[in-house]
Structures are given as structure tokens and as C-alpha cells.
Amino acid sequence: MQNKSSLPPWFDGFLGVAYRYYDLRMNVVPLFSERKHATNLWNETIHWWNDHTIKLRFVETGEKYWFIMGSDSKKPENNKSLFKILSKSEHYERFKAGHGGEAYLTLGVYAIVHKKGAKDDTVCNCKHRLDDHEEGDSDACLIEECSCRKFESFQVNILKRKKTITDIKFLQEEQVKEDPLTWNCLYANKYKEMN
Ligand SMILES: [Zn+2]
């Protein structure tokens, strides 16, 4: 048991979280813009987590939610807990409905894809394919009701190493006091600053 003073610090230096099906199981993928930042976090911290002690928590507040993840570590001096306040998305809702109590944890590298690096069927952030966009200098979307003026897509490259999460909970804010990891996160990153 760790005492209060040795609780790992909170880390939110990642871009967001992707939720994807790979290998028949939902994957939870914290995203980085630089591969070396992802591999550093994995090597220094997540590698040392004991799989069965990894806790994944979600707290919804209106259109946003708190992503909270932490674990006991074989190398406590390097341990960190992750949190990020994110906007709800289709992928998040699909994860919430479909995780079945288990997920893989892996890290990802998020890269923007411009027209030059895209194929005809690459889907733009406006949800329409590249070949639905103008050719030539302008690459505005041609779908009539769409206001997209510039093709832009993204790609998530998933790192190979993964851990299994089996402790996943969706909480209401009034329940967080009963969950030490979640309470510590909201206390350190929300309530303390309100005082
Ligand atoms: Zn577009």
C-alpha cells in the first residue's frame, strides 16, 4: 500500500485518446505527436505497471469527460498516473458501450495527413473521401452541404507493446469519493484549484 505522500504525480502531456478495435478487443490508445515521447512514457512508466492493478476510470461532466488511468508499479519512483479532460466522441461512446470489462492499453502516434499523402479513399476530417474534394490548388469538399475548405486527415500509428486492463469503471462525479484514484485525480487537478 502506498501512503498519500508517495502517490505518483499526474501527467497530462499527451494529445488525447483513441479507442479502436484491434485483435478483437477494444484498445485504449493515449496519443502523442512524437514517437519518442510515447516510447519514453512506455519504457519509463507503463512497462513497470502490473497489468492486474491497472485502473481505468471515466468521469463525465456534461459534454466533456475525465480520462484517468493509474497502476501500481514495480518501479514506484518512476510511476505516473495519466489524466486528460476530453470531449465526448463517437469512439468514446462506442468504447463505453462495448468494452466488456477488458481492453488493451497501447500508445499511439498521431500524424496529420495532407492531400499529398492521401489516397482517393482516405477520409477527410469532414467525413468525406479525398475524391469528394476538388482537385488542383483548391481542395475544398464538393459535397454540397459540407463547409470543409481544405482536405485534412489523420493517421494513428500504434506502438506494438500492450498491456491488458481489466479494471474499468464509468463514474458520476458524486461517486468519485469512493474511488481513491479518481478522487485523488479530481482533488489534485480540480477541487484544490477551486479553493
Ligand atoms: Zn474535407
Ligand SMILES: [Zn+2]
Ligand atoms: Zn466534406
